[in-house]
Amino acid sequence: MVKVLVTGFAPFGGEAVNPSWQAVSALAAGRDDVVAVELPCEFDASLPALRKAIEQHGPALVVCTGQAGGRPDVTPERVAINLVDARIPDNAGTQPVDVPVIADGPAAYFSTLPVKACVAAIRDAGVPASVSHTAGTYVCNQVFYGLMHLLATDFPGTRGGFVHVPYSPEQVAAAGTGAPSLDVSRTAGALAALVDTALAVTEDLAVPAGALH
Numbered sequence: 001m002v003k004v005l006v007t008g009f010a011p012f013g014g015e016a017v018n019p020s021w022q023a024v025s026a027l028a029a030g031r032d033d034v035v036a037v038e039l040p041c042e043f044d045a046s047l048p049a050l051r052k053a054i055e056q057h058g059p060a061l062v063v064c065t066g067q068a069g070g071r072p073d074v075t076p077e078r079v080a081i082n083l084v085d086a087r088i089p090d091n092a093g094t095q096p097v098d099v100p101v102i103a104d105g106p107a108a109y110f111s112t113l114p115v116k117a118c119v120a121a122i123r124d125a126g127v128p129a130s131v132s133h134t135a136g137t138y139v140c141n142q143v144f145y146g147l148m149h150l151l152a153t154d155f156p157g158t159r160g161g162f163v164h165v166p167y168s169p170e171q172v173a174a175a176g177t178g179a180p181s182l183d184v185s186r187t188a189g190a191l192a193a194l195v196d197t198a199l200a201v202t203e204d205l206a207v208p209a210g211a212l213h
């Protein structure tokens with residue numbers, strides 16, 4: 001029985017792979033209660049694909065993931081904002097600037113995942129993690145905001161949130177840079193810890209996890 005929908009993105013920005021999709025497909029391959037769906041990295045197509053997957057699978061929990069190239073750790077996102085400002089075109093060539101994700105939607109939504117408990121569980125599994133307070137203003141933030149709006153309006157019993165993951169070492173090696181990276185099997189392990197925590201814990205830890213800047 002599927003209880004959890006996890007999503008990852010198609011490669012974008014000239015990359016050959018997207019570690020978010022590699023990690024969620026590895027996670028789902030080992031579990032009967034998790035299904036993985038790949039979302040297009042396109043402003044127009046991503047949210048319809050997400051809605052379709054939620055309607056098809058009826059999950060109790062939705063965890064969307066995306067690549068955050070340059071981040072050194074796994075970062076559950078706390079805040080989705082109603083703003084799109086694309087620095088690069090998406091995979092369909094679309095580059096919206098300064099438009100809302102949902103016209104007349106609230107300025108922001110909070111994740112309904114216990115983000116601090118998830119970070120603690122990921123660290124316990126031996127993988128670096130921290131709470132993030134911005135998912136950016138590109139397709140990932142759009143999907144995060146659109147997910148939270150969809151759950152708030154049409155699927156009120158379903159919890160959900162978004163997690164950014166680092167580059168894989170193979171991506172960094174191919175690029176020839178020194179950017180931080182995390183092996184996809186470790187990213188998948190981190191997401192497993194996050195999913196298990198989100199299923200078991202509804203009240204988050206009251207510990208500091210904020211940012212000074």
Ligand code: PCA
Pocket residue numbers: 009012018020041065066067068135136137138139140141
């Ligand atoms: N990362 C991008 C979009 C797709 C992805 O994997 C982002 O952070 O917006």
